[in-house]
Amino acid sequence: MTETTTTADLDVARLRDRIAAELDRTRARTVLLTSAVDDDELTRQHSPLMSPLVWDLAHVGNQEELWLVRDVGGREPVRCDIDELYDAFKQPRRDRPRLPLLAPTEARAYLGTVRDKVLDLLDGIRFTDRPLVTDGFAFGMIVQHEQQHDETMLATHQLRAGAPALTAPPPPQPRVRVADEVLVPAGPFTMGTSTDAWALDNERPAHRVDLPAYVIDAAPVTNGAYRAFIADGGYDDPRWWSEAGWQHRHEAGLTAPLHWRPDGSGWAYRRFGRWSPVRDDEPVVHVSFHEAQAYATWAGKRLPTEAEWEKAARWDPATGRSRRWPWGDADPTTEHANLGQRHLWPAPVGAYPAGASPLGVHQLIGDVWEWTASTFRGYPGFAAFPYQEYSQVFFGPDHRVLRGGSFGTDRAACRGTFRNWDYPIRRQIFSGFRCARDATDAEVRG
Ligand code: AVJ
Ligand code: FE
Numbered sequence: 001m002t003e004t005t006t007t008a009d010l011d012v013a014r015l016r017d018r019i020a021a022e023l024d025r026t027r028a029r030t031v032l033l034t035s036a037v038d039d040d041e042l043t044r045q046h047s048p049l050m051s052p053l054v055w056d057l058a059h060v061g062n063q064e065e066l067w068l069v070r071d072v073g074g075r076e077p078v079r080c081d082i083d084e085l086y087d088a089f090k091q092p093r094r095d096r097p098r099l100p101l102l103a104p105t106e107a108r109a110y111l112g113t114v115r116d117k118v119l120d121l122l123d124g125i126r127f128t129d130r131p132l133v134t135d136g137f138a139f140g141m142i143v144q145h146e147q148q149h150d151e152t153m154l155a156t157h158q159l160r161a162g163a164p165a166l167t168a169p170p171p172p173q174p175r176v177r178v179a180d181e182v183l184v185p186a187g188p189f190t191m192g193t194s195t196d197a198w199a200l201d202n203e204r205p206a207h208r209v210d211l212p213a214y215v216i217d218a219a220p221v222t223n224g225a226y227r228a229f230i231a232d233g234g235y236d237d238p239r240w241w242s243e244a245g246w247q248h249r250h251e252a253g254l255t256a257p258l259h260w261r262p263d264g265s266g267w268a269y270r271r272f273g274r275w276s277p278v279r280d281d282e283p284v285v286h287v288s289f290h291e292a293q294a295y296a297t298w299a300g301k302r303l304p305t306e307a308e309w310e311k312a313a314r315w316d317p318a319t320g321r322s323r324r325w326p327w328g329d330a331d332p333t334t335e336h337a338n339l340g341q342r343h344l345w346p347a348p349v350g351a352y353p354a355g356a357s358p359l360g361v362h363q364l365i366g367d368v369w370e371w372t373a374s375t376f377r378g379y380p381g382f383a384a385f386p387y388q389e390y391s392q393v394f395f396g397p398d399h400r401v402l403r404g405g406s407f408g409t410d411r412a413a414c415r416g417t418f419r420n421w422d423y424p425i426r427r428q429i430f431s432g433f434r435c436a437r438d439a440t441d442a443e444v445r446g
Contacts (some may be wrong), residue, residue, distance in 0.1 A: 140198030224280030368432030
């Protein structure tokens with residue numbers, strides 16, 4: 001009998017290698033985030049908004065067990081006794097520290113056991129038997145899930161009161177001067193995707209959206225611009241705020257972004273346990289949707305809809321196509337965007353000229369998640385896959401969409417179509433924004 005290696009075999013081998021590499025790279029990040037502090041810091045709750053770090057850790061392993069070991073692999077459970085503890089819908093975040101959670105050592109052992117089984121079953125997989133494994137989707141979903149919790153753990157580290165645990169080099173300096181605004185001409189573009197193999201259900205399907213001409217900020221709103229809003233009494237003037245925003249501003253006593261404090265005549269910003277002066281040319285981070293919306297109104301603008309954000313990020317006027325990323329279809333390098341926790345805060349405007357979109361819109365990917373005006377909804381033709389609890393149960397008026405990823409987002413967990421969402425009052429996430437406005441008649445005529 002002769003054995004032949006077909007192109008299909010090589011493709012399968014290449015996909016297996018890629019999955020193993022992504023799982024490995026992601027686990028190294030999880031280990032970094034959970035070995036940087038001692039067991040007490042891992043098991044305490046640093047904010048009622050967040051889980052103890054050790055909950056995120058075991059939850060990541062439990063999701064990997066549920067989807068890859070049990071569902072994809074059809075194997076025996078590793079630990080079916082802990083499913084309930086790590087079910088995010090059964091355990092509200094504020095109650096998690098009082099649960100009988102696995103201790104850090106047990107959790108690490110559990111993750112190791114699950115991962116060994118996953119690598120073992122990956123060895124024999126063909127990626128053709130069911131939609132769940134087509135093009136390695138379930139593995140991609142689990143990589144993204146772990147990366148999302150890694151970003152959540154990073155936000156927990158930012159909330160820790162204890163000694164600094166994480167370090168990274170500062171982001172690059174500006175290389176170009178960036179314009180204030182960019183005109184996006186009227187016309188249709190393709191929003192979402194039907195072809196990106198690891199895109200999640202809420203990014204699907206691709207559909208045409210026709211937009212009138214609009215103007216969008218060429219960069220995220222900076223600390224310097226935001227300071228001007230504060231200095232102008234923006235937090236004390238109800239004209240700029242929505243009714244819900246104004247009410248929240250009072251109840252929560254908001255006066256500046258989270259992690260800011262007055263510093264002489266200016267402001268300081270606490271980044272992962274260290275105070276430093278607020279730098280005017282960096283995108284503002286740790287603001288809520290309500291603050292973003294108030295700023296935009298004060299500036300005579302508004303927040304972009306997510307369709308406006310995505311057209312500015314993906315639409316290529318030369319071909320009419322939508323790209324996967326602002327710079328093209330290739331995955332980001334360190335030249336394109338401030339992603340992946342390589343730096344611990346946003347990069348100044350102008351630091352990533354290679355990452356600009358064809359229309360010249362900068363820093364759409366990385367630096368800060370950008371609040372949009374849009375509530376989180378399914379696209380026309382949406383179908384929940386593989387479970388309703390990933391996206392569908394969050395559809396409705398309560399959540400606003402954020403786009404683009406932050407300095408703490410991994411490249412596997414963002415792209416031009418990726419949609420994040422949160423409550424409009426939240427700001428412990430790495431959230432900023434840019435503004436947009438309708439184009440004037442003169443601008444439309446050129
Ligand atoms: C998409 C970031 C809003 O963290 O709640 C993690 C991702 N879903 N585990 C979240 C998620 C299930 C989700 N966000
Ligand atoms: Fe989760």
